[in-house]
Amino acid sequence: MTKEIDQRVAAQIKASEKFLVVSHVRPDADAGGSVLGLGLALKNAGKTVQMVLADGGEKFHYLPGWEAILEMPSGAADMIIVVDCSDPDRVGSVLADYGKPHLVVDHHKTNLAFGELNVVEPEQVATAAILFDHLPSWGLSIDADIATCLLAGIVGDTIGFRTPNVDAELMRKAAVLMDLGGDLSKIYNEELVMRSFIATRYWGAGLARLEYEQSLVWTSLTLADKDEIGYPSDDDADLVNVLSAVREAKIALIFVEQPNNSVKVSWRTGPEFDVSGIAYQFGGGGHAAAAGADIEGTLADVKRRVLRETRKLLANNTH
Numbered sequence: 001m002t003k004e005i006d007q008r009v010a011a012q013i014k015a016s017e018k019f020l021v022v023s024h025v026r027p028d029a030d031a032g033g034s035v036l037g038l039g040l041a042l043k044n045a046g047k048t049v050q051m052v053l054a055d056g057g058e059k060f061h062y063l064p065g066w067e068a069i070l071e072m073p074s075g076a077a078d079m080i081i082v083v084d085c086s087d088p089d090r091v092g093s094v095l096a097d098y099g100k101p102h103l104v105v106d107h108h109k110t111n112l113a114f115g116e117l118n119v120v121e122p123e124q125v126a127t128a129a130i131l132f133d134h135l136p137s138w139g140l141s142i143d144a145d146i147a148t149c150l151l152a153g154i155v156g157d158t159i160g161f162r163t164p165n166v167d168a169e170l171m172r173k174a175a176v177l178m179d180l181g182g183d184l185s186k187i188y189n190e191e192l193v194m195r196s197f198i199a200t201r202y203w204g205a206g207l208a209r210l211e212y213e214q215s216l217v218w219t220s221l222t223l224a225d226k227d228e229i230g231y232p233s234d235d236d237a238d239l240v241n242v243l244s245a246v247r248e249a250k251i252a253l254i255f256v257e258q259p260n261n262s263v264k265v266s267w268r269t270g271p272e273f274d275v276s277g278i279a280y281q282f283g284g285g286g287h288a289a290a291a292g293a294d295i296e297g298t299l300a301d302v303k304r305r306v307l308r309e310t311r312k313l314l315a316n317n318t319h
C-alpha cells in the first residue's frame with residue numbers, strides 16, 4: 001500500500017520536467033550517494049536534472065555520474081529536492097535564488113521539516129536507505145549505477161555496517177542493492193579504507209596532539225596544519241572515525257579550525273549516549289551516535305565551551 005505522501009511525491013515528479021537535487025555542504029557519502037542515486041533515477045525517467053553540491057562532486061569520483069555534479073544550479077526548476085540535510089543553512093548558498101524546497105528527504109532526528117513535502121525517517125540509517133524504500137513508489141526504478149550510489153550512502157553512514165542501528169533488515173536491503181549490481185567492495189574501499197598520502201599526514205598532525213581525559217578523547221586540526229601539509233579541504237579527512245576507535249573513550253571529538261573564525265566540531269559516541277542534542281545546542285545537528293556543528297569563535301574558545309558541555313553530558317549519563 002502506497003502512503004499518501006508517496007502518492008503526492010509521485011504526482012509531483014510526474015508533473016515536473018526540470019529538477020534540482022541538492023545536498024549539504026562538506027558532503028559525506030550519504031549526501032553524494034543520495035544526490036546521485038535520486039538524480040540518475042530521475043534522468044532515467046526522462047527528466048532534466050541538475051545535481052548540485054556546493055563543494056562539487058570530485059570527492060565522489062568512484063561513483064557513477066559524479067562528473068555531472070554542479071557547484072551552482074542555473075535556470076528555472078519545477079521541483080527542488082533536498083536530500084540528507086536537516087536544515088536549510090546546511091545547503092549553503094546554492095538555493096539562495098530559489099524558493100522553499102518542494103521535497104526534503106532525510107533521516108536526521110534534528111530535521112526542521114523545511115520542505116513543502118517532507119519524507120523524514122529518523123529511524124533509517126541513511127537517506128540512501130529511505131530512497132531505496134521509496135523510489136519505486138515514486139515511479140522511479142533502481143539500476144546498477146543507482147544501486148551503487150545508494151549502497152555508498154548506506155556504507156558511509158553506517159561506517160561500513162558498524163553502527164549499532166545496523167540490523168538484518170538493512171543487510172537485506174544491501175543484499176538487494178548488490179543483486180541489482182551495486183559494487184560493495186569498490187565503494188567500501190574507496191570510502192572507508194583508501195586515503196591520499198596528504199590526508200594520512202594530516203591525520204598525523206591531529207594524532208600527534210591527541211588528548212584524553214575521563215572518557216573523552218579529542219584533538220584538533222589547525223589552519224597551520226592544513227597549510228604545512230597541503231591538505232586541500234576544510235574537513236577532518238574522517239579522522240574523527242579513527243578517534244572513535246579509542247577503547248577508553250565514551251565520546252570522541254574533533255575540532256577543525258576554519259578560515260572564518262569558526263570551528264567545525266564533530267562528536268562520535270556509542271549506543272549509550274546521544275550527542276545530537278549537544279550539537280543542536282551549538283547550532284548544528286545530526287544523529288545520536290554522530291553529530292556536528294559549525295561554531296563561531298577561536299579554536300581555544302570553542303574547545304573550552306564544547307568540552308565543558310560534553311563533560312556535562314557524560315556526567316548526566318554516568319550513574
Ligand code: AMP
Nearest residue numbers: 266267284285286287290291292293294
Ligand atoms: P560530521 O561530524 O560532519 O561527520 O557529521 C555527523 C552528522 O552530523 C552528519 O549526519 C551531519 O549531517 C550532521 N552535521 C554535521 N554538521 C552539522 C551542522 N553544522 N548542522 C547540522 N547537522 C550537522
Ligand code: MN
Nearest residue numbers: 028030031084
Ligand atoms: Mn550527510
Ligand code: MN
Nearest residue numbers: 030084127157
Ligand atoms: Mn545521512
